[in-house]
Amino acid sequence: MPRDEEAIAAPRSLQLVETEPRNGYALALHGGAGGRIHELVSESRTSFEDGLGAAYEAGTTILRAGGTALDAVCAAVEQLENNPLFNAGRGAALTADGRVELDAAVMDGGSGSAGAVAVSRFAKNPIRLARTVMERSRHLLLVDPSEELVRTWELDSATQEYFITDARVKQLARIKTRQAAAPRHGTVGAVARDRAGSVAAATSTGGMADQQEGRVGDSPVIGAGTYARNGLAAISCTGDGEAFIRGVVAYDIAARMRYLGAGLADAVRSTIETELTAKNASGGLVSVDADGRVVVAHNSPTMFAAFEDDGRLILMT
Structure with missing residues (x-):
């Protein structure tokens, strides 16, 4: 399959991997759907695998x-935010005016608490800021949080x-000169179940390259790109953000289960087919249920992900 940004953006046949349940802990993470951008094609596959x-x-x-x-999910996402190969934190996509505006969210499936930030411009690790919103403020979502x-x-x-x-400066210049129709999005995220049976989800993104300043996608919208509920599942999404918001994709999966x-697996399959593929939108997600079963799925040409299956670490690049 094609591995760069020039891959066709239209949705493909659903690709889904389901692992066996795990009695202990389970973790799955993603580094975005759709493949690497044109300006990072020279980076080896090993570099992306090492980052994941x-x-x-x-x-x-x-765990x-x-x-x-x-x-666990916050630690995993923070690593990806620090890696310039992925569209979150350092190395994130640029807005139309050449700036970085970052979105992130966390949700604890046990307490039901959540925190999120959008258009974050000063926090080195937006996922930490999102968690702090959850733990130290009266609010759930803050937009354009100040440096102070x-x-x-x-x-x-x-x-x-x-x-x-x-790489991102060159990508923006190429998009503006060519008005390329290739995918420009990307996101990182993680889901986990711990030994106590609690689940959590975390998602972080730089959004779409050349997006309008102030645009907010699905990642910081609880129920759209990020959701977790004990006894059901934790989900972190990546792809065409507007479609994930319209379809309330992360919550739709949990609702089908509940x-x-x-x-x-059936809930993920049904949601992607009805809310994404049927509406000509592409993307993917990682998820884990209350039994520690991991499901990774996407209808995009490619997707970066990491998870364990039968005792082996699987790296999707």
């Missing part, structure tokens, strides 16, 4: 030691120069 592997190890180390699902707030909460701040990479009694 490092993020997976960060999350697994916490292995008896840590929480929430801690980031520092007040004692989180690391960064300038625009830190986030912007040469009200129709569907298993995770």
